[in-house]
Amino acid sequence: MTHDATLDLIDRKIVAALMADATTPIARIADAVGLSQTPCWKRIQRLEASGVILRRVALADPARLGLGLTVFVGIEAPDHSAEWREGFARALTRLPQVMEAWRMAGDADYLLRIAVADMAGYDAFYRQLTGAVPIKAVTARFALESLRHSTAYPVNTRDR
CATH class of the missing domain: 3.30.70.920 (Lrp/AsnC effector binding domain/regulation of amino acid metabolism (RAM) domain)
Incomplete structure (x- = not known):
């Protein structure tokens, strides 16, 4: 799962949502991608474990x-x-x-x-x-x- 082509639409939507705001609650992401919370959380964990999501950080104004x-x-x-x-x-x-x-x-x-x-x-x-x-x-x-x-x-x- 290291290339965009191997990610399905739901994975891509989850990654996009987290890149936009990593503090978005799981419930909101799950609703946006059409999953319940547990499967959405498991996908996020899988995306992190596989290295698609490297880390979640706060962006600061330099x-x-x-x-x-x-x-x-x-x-x-x-x-x-x-x-x-x-x-x-x-x-x-x-x-x-x-x-x-x-x-x-x-x-x-x-x-x-x-x-x-x-x-x-x-x-x-x-x-x-x-x-x-x-x-x-x-x-x-x-x-x-x-x-x-x-x-x-x-x-x-x-x-x-």
Whole structure:
């Protein structure tokens, strides 16, 4: 059950409902998908056990947490050895500002999304990162405004 094609319509509707609001009561989800509560709860447990649902979290407003600056950081690696990649991955685990890290194809080898309070916060992050592992080049792009942000994947909730 690791691919959308293996999920039936009810599973997809349950996943979509939980992505929209993980605090939605089971009774409301069950009613929306046409099940009673127990079978709905069992499906949710199965979706969690199979890894379709990874975890349920609360989404917070970064600005209200004092993290008003989002920076997209492109990293160019000095080499592509397993040793460097492992060191880089270890360094990222020690940098809580990193919200996402992606290995890329193209002009940047890695793309990070970080959350910091301000430019001084970014400078401190930059110093920590470049002090932890050798890096060939760093490119930063500072977000001015979020036009769209979602954590919900576009799950097909219609019968195919």
